[in-house]
Structure formats: structure tokens, C-alpha cells
Amino acid sequence: MNLLKSEARKVRYDETIESPLEKIEALLKSDYLLSKRAIGLLLLQGDTEIQNLVKEREGENYKPIEEVAKEIQSRYRYPLNYVITKSRYEEADKITARVLTLPLEFKISFSERLSRIMMNPITGIPILFIILYFGLYQFVGVFGAQVLVNFFENVIFGEYINPFINNIVAKYIPYILIQGLFAGDYGIITLGVRYAVALILPIVSTFFIAFSIMEDTGYFPRLAMLIDRLFKSIGLSGRAVIPMVLGFGCDTMATMVTRVLETKREKVIATLLLALAIPCSAQLGVILAILSSNPKAFWIWAVVVILIFLAVGYLTSKIMPGEKPSFYMEIPPLRMPILSNVLTKTYTRVEWYFMEVFPLFILASILIWMGQITGLFNLIVKSLEPLVNSIGLPDKAALVFLFGFFRRDYGAAGLYDLQQTGILSGVQLAVSAVTLTLFVPCIAQFSMMVKERGIKTAIGIALFIFPFAFLIGFMLNIILTTIAVLT
Amino acid sequence: MKISDKAEEILETLWIRTFEENDVFTGLDFLKATKEDAQIEELLKLGFITLSNNQVKLTETGKKEAENVLRRHRLAERLLVDVLDVKGKLIHDAACKFEHLLHRGIDENICILLGHPKFCPHGNPIPPGKCCLDDKESAIKVVSPLSDLNPGQRGKIAYIHTRDDKKLQKLMALGVLPGMSISLIQRFPSYVFQIGQTQIAVDKEIADDIHVLLTR
Numbered sequence: 001m002n003l004l005k006s007e008a009r010k011v012r013y014d015e016t017i018e019s020p021l022e023k024i025e026a027l028l029k030s031d032y033l034l035s036k037r038a039i040g041l042l043l044l045q046g047d048t049e050i051q052n053l054v055k056e057r058e059g060e061n062y063k064p065i066e067e068v069a070k071e072i073q074s075r076y077r078y079p080l081n082y083v084i085t086k087s088r089y090e091e092a093d094k095i096t097a098r099v100l101t102l103p104l105e106f107k108i109s110f111s112e113r114l115s116r117i118m119m120n121p122i123t124g125i126p127i128l129f130i131i132l133y134f135g136l137y138q139f140v141g142v143f144g145a146q147v148l149v150n151f152f153e154n155v156i157f158g159e160y161i162n163p164f165i166n167n168i169v170a171k172y173i174p175y176i177l178i179q180g181l182f183a184g185d186y187g188i189i190t191l192g193v194r195y196a197v198a199l200i201l202p203i204v205s206t207f208f209i210a211f212s213i214m215e216d217t218g219y220f221p222r223l224a225m226l227i228d229r230l231f232k233s234i235g236l237s238g239r240a241v242i243p244m245v246l247g248f249g250c251d252t253m254a255t256m257v258t259r260v261l262e263t264k265r266e267k268v269i270a271t272l273l274l275a276l277a278i279p280c281s282a283q284l285g286v287i288l289a290i291l292s293s294n295p296k297a298f299w300i301w302a303v304v305v306i307l308i309f310l311a312v313g314y315l316t317s318k319i320m321p322g323e324k325p326s327f328y329m330e331i332p333p334l335r336m337p338i339l340s341n342v343l344t345k346t347y348t349r350v351e352w353y354f355m356e357v358f359p360l361f362i363l364a365s366i367l368i369w370m371g372q373i374t375g376l377f378n379l380i381v382k383s384l385e386p387l388v389n390s391i392g393l394p395d396k397a398a399l400v401f402l403f404g405f406f407r408r409d410y411g412a413a414g415l416y417d418l419q420q421t422g423i424l425s426g427v428q429l430a431v432s433a434v435t436l437t438l439f440v441p442c443i444a445q446f447s448m449m450v451k452e453r454g455i456k457t458a459i460g461i462a463l464f465i466f467p468f469a470f471l472i473g474f475m476l477n478i479i480l481t482t483i484a485v486l487t
Numbered sequence: 488m489k490i491s492d493k494a495e496e497i498l499e500t501l502w503i504r505t506f507e508e509n510d511v512f513t514g515l516d517f518l519k520a521t522k523e524d525a526q527i528e529e530l531l532k533l534g535f536i537t538l539s540n541n542q543v544k545l546t547e548t549g550k551k552e553a554e555n556v557l558r559r560h561r562l563a564e565r566l567l568v569d570v571l572d573v574k575g576k577l578i579h580d581a582a583c584k585f586e587h588l589l590h591r592g593i594d595e596n597i598c599i600l601l602g603h604p605k606f607c608p609h610g611n612p613i614p615p616g617k618c619c620l621d622d623k624e625s626a627i628k629v630v631s632p633l634s635d636l637n638p639g640q641r642g643k644i645a646y647i648h649t650r651d652d653k654k655l656q657k658l659m660a661l662g663v664l665p666g667m668s669i670s671l672i673q674r675f676p677s678y679v680f681q682i683g684q685t686q687i688a689v690d691k692e693i694a695d696d697i698h699v700l701l702t703r
Contacts, residue, residue: 014575015575016575079652079655081655081656081659082647082655082659085659085664086664086665086666089662089664089666089667090666093666116672116673119672119673119679119688120673121675121676221688224688225676225677225679225688226676226677227676228676228677228688228690229676229677229690230676232690237690238677238688238690326654326690326692326693327677327688327689327690327693328657328658328661328687328688328689328690328693329687329688329689330661330685330686330687330688331679331686331687331688332686333686
């Protein structure tokens with residue numbers, strides 16, 4: 001017969017629960033897949049799914065059942081769920097106590113010792129910085145964004161693909177207009193594919209390798225407990241550290257992951273901060289590459305962005321109504337990451353990212369091409385120029401900001417090209433890097449914001465960020481020019 | 488000033504009627520008493536209650552005295568459940584006798600011992616005493632919020648006090664339940680504790696809600 005109905009070991013509950021439970025069992029008339037006792041217990045625990053099922057099956061009969069459940073709940077101030085679960089744990093303890101003995105003092109293993117060192121703020125915070133320095137800065141910023149990007153950009157594309165494509169196109173396509181679609185400054189292959197493959201792919205891949213390693217070791221819960229107090233002051237709980245770190249890889253993906261946060265308030269704050277102050281890996285990689293030649297500009301950029309992250313988070317948490325977040329998290333044991341798992345995870349993430357990026361890059365190339373032949377593109381660039389000039393940047397930067405609309409990284413990548421030509425001063429580098437970091441989320445992130453938070457919130461956030469980014473750029477330009485720390 | 492046990496019972500009932508059920512007047516029949524009963528006369532004489540049309544009402548001094556009685560009753564319940572491991576119906580019956588003994592600062596000592604509990608085992612509020620407001624601490628403590636433990640201290644979870652159902656569900660899902668052995672590993676920046684084979688990190692608010700029966 002039905003296994004679920006077989007006589008298993010029963011948990012005896014408190015008499016105050018047992019007698020109404022019997023009443024409910026007697027009142028239940030229909031046949032359910034589960035035993036009547038199980039149905040009764042689920043009703044007492046307030047399981048809405050079962051309530052609806054019973055309401056539907058029992059019809060008129062549901063009322064007295066509901067009354068019994070209500071009556072017994074009124075006798076406990078604690079939810080019955082708690083009372084029932086407690087009895088079950090006691091029963092489980094009784095069973096295990098007969099067969100299981102645990103040593104009174106646990107031997108503290110090496111991984112446990114390491115775990116405690118990571119959780120102790122005195123040792124844990126330096127460890128965090130070491131991880132950030134080697135994992136993010138050295139591995140992603142230097143190895144990914146500089147060594148690998150240089151190789152792909154200058155060797156693969158610069159020496160082989162671009163000349164080859166330009167040659168072929170010049171040879172076989174007689175029309176200059178169509179030539180521009182594939183080759184030249186803004187061609188699909190020479191610009192779109194080049195940005196995606198040579199610039200973005202190495203950065204994103206190295207980031208996700210680092211992220212997967214941290215994830216598999218179990219470092220994130222330890223990071224979360226270290227940072228919870230700080231995050232509380234910006235309206236978030238330590239739990240939000242995972243989407244925030246992920247945001248350094250891809251803000252779009254991170255916006256999706258804000259689902260794990262508990263309250264609506266926390267989700268909105270996290271979404272805003274991701275859109276505003278967390279640069280994605282492509283952006284970060286490019287910005288690091290650009291600013292690496294000017295350490296002072298790098299520090300100004302880093303300090304300004306961190307301050308804005310904290311200040312905007314703090315103010316938002318003061319203004320926004322809603323319940324305060326609470327923090328609780330299991331701390332799993334530290335584990336050695338397994339290479340094959342790390343690679344599989346990295347592969348699926350990079351694949352997701354690439355499927356997202358690649359069509360947009362191609363589309364952007366086509367739009368730019370169309371804009372160019374119709375003259376619309378120049379018109380927009382021209383109208384952006386005064387805005388760009390107002391924050392102290394040259395006309396050419398307008399192009400970069402326009403690119404930024406298509407994708408954050410696309411804009412940053414444009415900045416990279418601009419910097420290569422050497423026309424930006426130190427102040428201009430810092431100002432443009434800050435403004436681009438804060439600037440609107442890319443199309444993909446924005447559409448994810450709409451999907452996760454609703455159109456109103458998404459537009460509200462965008463409307464705040466756009467003027468805010470330029471305002472900060474404007475002020476930063478004035479301050480930096482006045483105090484002249486950069487040349 | 489010592490009043491009779493029966494009079495204390497009446498004060499207790501009246502306090503619950505007044506403050507938890509919002510009925511200022513209570514009929515004598517509800518109290519199963521008559522005008523001539525010694526305990527009613529006693530309370531009238533002390534000026535704790537007023538009587539009109541067989542309806543009893545607490546006076547201002549009566550309210551204070553009644554609050555004390557109730558506090559003692561609920562503290563007694565806590566003590567019986569958390570420390571002496573009394574279960575079921577016995578709790579109320581034993582507490583009814585116990586409460587009359589907790590005079591002259593004994594209630595205060597017990598309150599400190601139990602870590603200033605805010606709710607009785609049934610979840611009803613315990614009126615705070617002077618010791619709670621002063622947040623008095625003593626060297627010996629039996630029950631204490633997790634947030635007051637030192638790293639390395641261990642015990643059993645006595646109860647989890649929270650009115651937030653969702654929070655309770657989450658803690659339950661993590662296996663944080665009364666009766667479980669618990670030891671604190673770390674206090675700052677978050678509270679980290681061990682339950683069974685599991686380590687869990689929580690913030691101060693949650694650590695305040697978890698009350699631990701200390702073992703030495």
C-alpha cells in the first residue's frame with residue numbers, strides 16, 4: 001500500500017496539541033495522499049498550501065476544522081510551528097542519543113583554525129585586503145586586463161585579424177559605405193568583435209575564475225559576517241556582500257542575484273548601489289588599465305567611488321522606509337576548491353555573459369554605423385559635447401559616454417582607446433573614470449532592473465544616477481583643478 | 488506590607504483584565520468572590536481596589552501592586568521552565584504557589600539570574616522591574632541572552648524570544664531550537680556560534696533573542 005501511510009515511529013506531542021490533532025483527524029473526511037495526522041499537523045503549522053487543499057476538498061466541513069486549529073493556536077503565544085518542530089528535535093535527540101556519542105571537546109583542525117583567523121577582524125581584514133590585492137587586482141586587473149588584453153588586442157587583432165579583415169573588405173566590397181560596416185574604426189569585426197573578444201573576454205574570465213574559487217572555498221559567508229556591521233549602516237545586511245562582489249564581475253548578473261536578499265528595502269538599496277557605484281569587471285579592468293599609468297588618479301578614483309557608495313547607501317537607508325535587515329548565515333567549513341568545479345562554473349558564467357554581451361556589441365556597431373551614415377550619430381555626439389566639456393573633458397569623450405549607453409564596458413573600452421592616444425590629462429582621467437563608473441547602468445542591467453524591481457523603481461534609479469554622475473564629475477573637476485594634485 | 492495569597496491572586500487577575508484584555512471593570516462574579524470575602528475587604532482596606540455595583544476596579548496604587556504580583560508570577564514560570572525543567576500544566580500551578588515566596592528582592596535576584604527575561608514561557612510580557620531598567624548584572628547568571636556570553640562559554644538554548652514569525656522560522660530552519668547545545672565562538676563583528684556540527688553567524692539583534700541556559 002501507500003508507503004506514506006505505513007505505521008512509522010510517531011512523535012508524541014504535548015497533550016495540548018495531541019487532543020485537538022485527534023479532533024482534526026476525526027473531522028477530515030476526504031482521502032489525502034498523506035496520512036490524516038500529517039495533514040492535521042500541517043494545518044496546525046499554518047501551511048497555506050494544505051489549508052487551501054483542505055478547504056477545497058472538505059467544503060462545509062472546513063469551518064469546524066479551522067476553529068479547532070485557531071483555538072489551539074490561541075493557547076500558545078508562540079507559533080505552533082515552533083512548538084511542533086521543537087518536539088520533533090527532542091524526538092530526534094532521543095533516537096540519536098542511543099547510538100551516537102560525540103566527543104565533549106572538538107579537536108580544532110587546521111581549517112577550523114584558519115576559519116577563525118579569517119573571522120577575527122584583526123587578522124581577517126588584512127586577509128581580505130590580501131585576497132582583494134592578489135585575487136582582484138593582480139589576477140584580474142594586471143594579468144587579465146593588461147597582459148591578456150595586450151596580447152589579444154595588439155597581437156591577435158592588431159597584427160593579424162584587423163589587417164586581414166581590412167584587406168579582405170577593401171578587396172571584395174567595392175562600396176565604402178558597406179566597408180565601414182565590417183571594417184575600419186567602427187566595423188562589426190574591427191570594433192564590436194574586437195571589444196568583445198580581446199578586451200572583455202579575458203577580463204571577465206579571470207574575474208569569474210577568482211569569484212568561483214572564493215565561492216568554493218566558503219570564503220563568502222566569512223566575508224559577510226565581517227562586513228555585516230558596516231553594511232547595516234548603509235541599510236544592507238552582510239548577506240548583500242555576495243551580490244555586491246558579484247557586481248564587480250557583472251552588474252546585470254548581480255542585480256538578478258539581489259533576489260536572495262530578504263526585504264524589499266534591501267533589494268532596492270542593493271540595486272541602486274550596484275547601478276551607481278559598483279563597476280563591473282570589464283569596466284573595472286579597463287579603468288585599472290587606464291589608471292595604472294597614473295597611480296594618483298587611481299587612488300582619487302577609488303576613494304571617490306567608495307565614498308559615494310557609502311554616502312548614497314547611508315542616505316538611502318535613512319530616507320527609505322521599511323523594516324531593518326537582519327543577518328543570519330550558516331558558516332560552512334572551509335574547503336579546498338576543486339579545479340574542475342571552478343572551471344565548469346567559470347565556463348557557464350562566461351558563457352552566460354558572452355551570450356548577453358556579444359549580440360549587444362554587434363548591435364552597437366551596427367547602430368553606430370547607421371548613425372554615422374545618417375549623420376544622427378554626429379548630432380548626438382555634438383549635443384553631448386557641452387555636457388562633457390562642462391566636466392572638463394575634451395569633445396572626443398562625448399563618444400565614450402554615448403558608447404556607455406550601450407554597455408558600461410563598451411564606454412570604458414572607448415575610454416581606453418582615447419587614453420591610448422594620450423590626449424587626456426591626469427585630472428581628465430580621474431574625472432572621466434569616476435563619471436563613467438557612476439554613469440547609467442548598461443542596457444542589459446537596466447532591463448534586469450526593470451524585470452526584478454519593476455519599471456517605476458528602475459526609471460527612478462536611472463533618473464537619479466544620470467544627473468548625479470555628472471554632478472559628481474563636475475564637482476570633482478573643479479576640486480581637482482583647484483587643488484592641482486594631478487598634472 | 489504582606490498581603491494574603493488570595494488577595495494577590497485577585498490583583499493578578501485584575502491586572503490582566505485591565506492591561507491585557509482592556510476591561511477596566513471586572514464583576515465580582517468573574518472573580519468568584521463576594522463583597523464579604525476577606526480578601527476583597529483586605530484589598531479595599533489597603534486602597535488597592537474600588538468597588539461599585541459589584542464591579543471591581545484597580546486604583547493607581549493597586550495597579551502598581553498588581554504589576555508586582557504578575558511580575559513575580561511570570562518570573563516564577565520562567566524559573567520553573569528554564570532552570571528547573573518543569574513541563575506542561577505543572578508550570579502554572581507551581582508558579583501560583585511559587586510567586587508568593589518571591590518577596591523582598593528575591594524576585595530581583597531571580598530576574599538577574601534569568602537575564603532579565605521580557606516574556607513568560609507562554610509569551611506574555613513580564614513587567615520590567617527596577618533591576619531591568621538599571622540593567623543590573625551579577626557574577627552568577629543562569630540564563631542569559633547569547634549576546635551577553637563570552638567566547639568559549641557554552642550552554643543550552645533555553646528559549647528564543649521573538650515576535651517576528653519569519654525570523655523564528657529562519658532560525659528553526661538552521662536548527663536553532665530550545666534544548667540544543669550551543670557555544671559562542673566569537674562576538675565581534677558578528678556573533679558566531681556552534682550548534683551541533685554547524686556554525687552560524689548572526690547579528691546582535693538575533694543574538695539578543697536567543698536565551699541560553701548556561702552550563703559550567
